Amino acid sequence: MSDLTIWIIIVLLGIGTYLIRWSFLGALGNRPMPAWVLRMLRYTPVAVLPALVAPLVMWPQATGGEPDVARLAAAAATLGVGVLTKSVIWAILAGGCTLFGLLYLI
Template sequence: MNYSDTTIWWIIAILGVGTFLIRFSFLGLIGSRPMPPWVLRHLRYTSVAILPGLVAPLVVFPAATGGVPDPARLLAACVTIAIGYWTKGVVGAMLAGAATLFAVQHLLG
């Protein structure tokens, strides 16, 4: 498909306005009001639902290895999950996973 420059700029502008309206509906209209407890309860699970979807492709099919699973990344992911489950802390789990990744990559060369 060939689009003219004007059409492309219209598409960009419409998508920008749409994105603004979606975000404004939450931040501008609802942002100053207290939320019901059931909404707050569901929002607690947002990061738990999104992070695995962002991280899993980087672990299973890393671009650094051409999409081939890497033992260092798989081990680091397992350590991160184990430490996170054991300590119930995100920062400590991420640091342990990063340290494991760098240590195993250093040992494997």
């Protein structure tokens, strides 16, 4: 591809990204949203975060795509501490300590 084609693609993708974000922030930013929309938006992080984390736990690139005990235990510790304490900070600390501790031991 020529340099001009690449720059046209970059500019068009930038404009498209801007318009997608503007549609929510600019067009709807000053208007109150219905209660059902706000209720559904509360579940967005809960739906997105597991989708981002699950492949890193089940098919980590560091092990060639094979699940290992350290990452599965760290995920279980994170989930367990998060459910028990309802604290994101403690859950992250528990998962991180479990992961690094098991990677050190194994």
